[in-house]
Amino acid sequence: MSIWTRxxxxxxxxxxxxxxxxxxxxxxxxxxxxRSVGFTIxxxxxxxKMAKADGTVTRDEVTAFRRIFxxxxxxxxxxxxxxxxxRQDVAGFDxxxxxxxxMFGAGDxxxxxxDLIEGLFHVALADGTLHAAEDEFLHHxxxxxxxxxxxxxxxxxxLTEGEARDPYDLxxxxxxxxLDTVRAAWRQAVKDxxxxxxxxxxxxxxxxxxxxRRLIAVNAAWDEISARxxx
Numbered sequence: 001m002s003i004w005t006r007x008x009x010x011x012x013x014x015x016x017x018x019x020x021x022x023x024x025x026x027x028x029x030x031x032x033x034x035r036s037v038g039f040t041i042x043x044x045x046x047x048x049k050m051a052k053a054d055g056t057v058t059r060d061e062v063t064a065f066r067r068i069f070x071x072x073x074x075x076x077x078x079x080x081x082x083x084x085x086x087r088q089d090v091a092g093f094d095x096x097x098x099x100x101x102x103m104f105g106a107g108d109x110x111x112x113x114x115d116l117i118e119g120l121f122h123v124a125l126a127d128g129t130l131h132a133a134e135d136e137f138l139h140h141x142x143x144x145x146x147x148x149x150x151x152x153x154x155x156x157x158x159l160t161e162g163e164a165r166d167p168y169d170l171x172x173x174x175x176x177x178x179l180d181t182v183r184a185a186w187r188q189a190v191k192d193x194x195x196x197x198x199x200x201x202x203x204x205x206x207x208x209x210x211x212x213r214r215l216i217a218v219n220a221a222w223d224e225i226s227a228r229x230x231x
Contacts, residue, residue, distance in 0.1 A: 002206070003206050007037055007041060010027070010037055013026075019091060020041060020082070021089070021096070021099050023038075024100055025099065025103075028103045035104065036199075038103050039203055039204060039207070040204055042116055044065060044079060044086065045083075045096055046096055046100070046141060047065065047119075048083045048084070049087070049092075049137075050124060050134060050137050069206045069207050070207075093141065094141075109202075112201045114192075115202075117141065117152070120141065121138065121155065121159040122210070130156075135156075142155070150172055151172060154171065156169075158214050165217075167225050168182075170218060170221035179226070183222070186218055190215065193211040
C-alpha cells in the first residue's frame with residue numbers, strides 16, 4: 001500500500017469541518033510505520049503554509065513536492081488534498097508545528113525533525129531561491145521543533161546553493177573543533193542519511209531522495225576540511 005493510499009485513509013476519517021490538526025492528534029504516539037504518514041502530511045501541510053498561492057493546487061506546486069516524494073500521476077489528487085486542506089485551515093503554521101512536535105515527541109526524534117526541515121527546504125528551493133520570508137519561516141519552525149541555531153545553519157548550508165558555504169557549518173561543528181570531532185560529525189551525518197536508518201525513524205521510502213543532496217554536501221565538507229588540515 002503506497003503512502004498516498006494510507007494518507008487518503010487517514011483523511012477519510014476527518015469529520016466535517018475538521019482540519020489536519022485532528023490528524024496530527026490521532027497520530028500522536030503512533031507506531032513507527034504510521035510515522036511515515038505523519039511525516040508526509042507534516043511536510044505537505046507546512047509547505048502549504050509556507051506557500052503564498054491562492055486557489056487550488058497547481059502542477060508547479062506538485063512538482064515542488066516531487067523534489068521530496070515519489071508521486072505517481074494517479075496519486076496527485078491525494079497529495080493535492082493535503083495541500084489544500086492545510087491552506088484552507090485557519091490554524092497558523094506555528095500551531096501546526098507545535099502539533100507536529102507533539103505528534104513525534106522530542107528528544108530521540110531529533111533526526112526526524114531535521115528530516116522535516118530539510119524536506120521544507122526542498123519545497124522552498126523549488127524555484128531556485130530561498131526568499132527571506134521562507135528563511136524566517138523555516139528558522140521559526142526549526143526553533144519550535146527544538147533545533148538550535150547551529151543545527152539550522154547546518155541544514156541551510158547543506159541545501160542552499162549559489163552562495164559561499166562554510167564546510168564547518170555543513171557538518172554542524174565549530175571552526176576550533178579538532179579533526180577527530182569533525183570526522184565523528186561527518187560519520188554520524190553519513191549514518192543518519194542511510195535509507196534504512198531514515199525509514200526506521202519514520203521517513204517514507206517515497207522520500208528517501210531527501211538524503212541525496214545531504215550526502216553530497218557532507219562528504220564534500222569532510223573532503224574540504226581534511227584537505228585543509230593536511231596542507
